[in-house]
Amino acid sequence: MGLLSARAISSLQNPTVKAVRALHMRKERDETGLFVAEGLKNVIEGIDTGHAPRILMHGPDAAAHPMMRKAVQATQGSGGEVIEVTHDILAKVSRRENPQAVVGVFPQAFRPLEQVEPGPAQCVVALHRVRDPGNLGTIVRTADAAGCGGVILVGECCDPYSVEAVRATMGSIFAVPLTRATEAEFAAWRAGWAGSVVGTLLTAAASHAEAAYRKPALILMGNEQQGLTPEMAALPDLNVKIPMRGRADSLNLSVATGIMIYAATA
Incomplete structure (x- = not known):
């Protein structure tokens, strides 16, 4: 497990992995008020505009990226969870063969x-x-x-x-x-x-x-x-x-x- 992570997950059957994968469905997004943003750049953009991730997933190699510490600190500082996952899990979560190394789960925000x-x-x-x-x-x-x-x-x-x-x-x-x-x-x-x-x-x-x-x-x-x-x-x-x-x-x-x-x- 990477030094920055709270825990590591390697099973596709893990409940958290299943919950993040389910956010591809609109019904699940509507019910939870959450959504998935892929890539460290997008995660940092969210953090810089005042949106901290509820869940931050990253692959084994991403922990060494200089911006990861900022992402981890923002996530944990707001009570979110940081998880190291396998490449296979990232591929399933993003439904891409070549997934981003970082995935963030954020609250939706609609203005009246x-x-x-x-x-x-x-x-x-x-x-x-x-x-x-x-x-x-x-x-x-x-x-x-x-x-x-x-x-x-x-x-x-x-x-x-x-x-x-x-x-x-x-x-x-x-x-x-x-x-x-x-x-x-x-x-x-x-x-x-x-x-x-x-x-x-x-x-x-x-x-x-x-x-x-x-x-x-x-x-x-x-x-x-x-x-x-x-x-x-x-x-x-x-x-x-x-x-x-x-x-x-x-x-x-x-x-x-x-x-x-x-x-x-x-």
């Missing part, structure tokens, strides 16, 4: 809708019924890069704390405040928004690059297949279009959202 603030970039992103965890994770990462005040998930969305979404955030899952709301809750809250509420429509007259955005901007994006529903499309006071100059008639949701974030915060 009434506490949403635009942040330094004067921008918040709202996503209606986003379905693809890779898109969602990439949007969270882009919102972080632009300094946005948060991402609001409206209606039935995919889980931002799924392993796939967390991977796509590249650590930004810890930096960007997340909020969940029903369509009715969002519509009522949107009525008090001080700046522009911006939607994207193919029929819009204004280009995304030329529109007159009033900050703070609330960017509302629809899902990958249908875009905004008629009910949600009625909420923006400013609709814009991203011109399609080639043969493609649409953009990936995460790309389109990134374009809108930087247009609205320029």
Whole structure:
């Protein structure tokens, strides 16, 4: 057992290993309020933003990494557990043949809708019924890069704390405040928004690059297949279009959202 570890586990049947593996299922994440973040870099990102792991798993070779001591101290200092595990356990926990040497289990964090603030970039992103965890994770990462005040998930969305979404955030899952709301809750809250509420429509007259955005901007994006529903499309006071100059008639949701974030915060 490594010097930094409280204990070592080598059995795939260990209850803690089973519990961490189960966090791949949304039902288990919803019931426990926990999620898995892979890689020492992501674990440190969580710690640096005030999120200590409940469980820190690491392989035999990871104990020598200079940042491991920080991760261990933060975990143990908050009452969490540090466990040395085998490569096979790491592979099962992450469901990857070449797993990261460190895995952290963290509490989920959702911010109430009434506490949403635009942040330094004067921008918040709202996503209606986003379905693809890779898109969602990439949007969270882009919102972080632009300094946005948060991402609001409206209606039935995919889980931002799924392993796939967390991977796509590249650590930004810890930096960007997340909020969940029903369509009715969002519509009522949107009525008090001080700046522009911006939607994207193919029929819009204004280009995304030329529109007159009033900050703070609330960017509302629809899902990958249908875009905004008629009910949600009625909420923006400013609709814009991203011109399609080639043969493609649409953009990936995460790309389109990134374009809108930087247009609205320029």
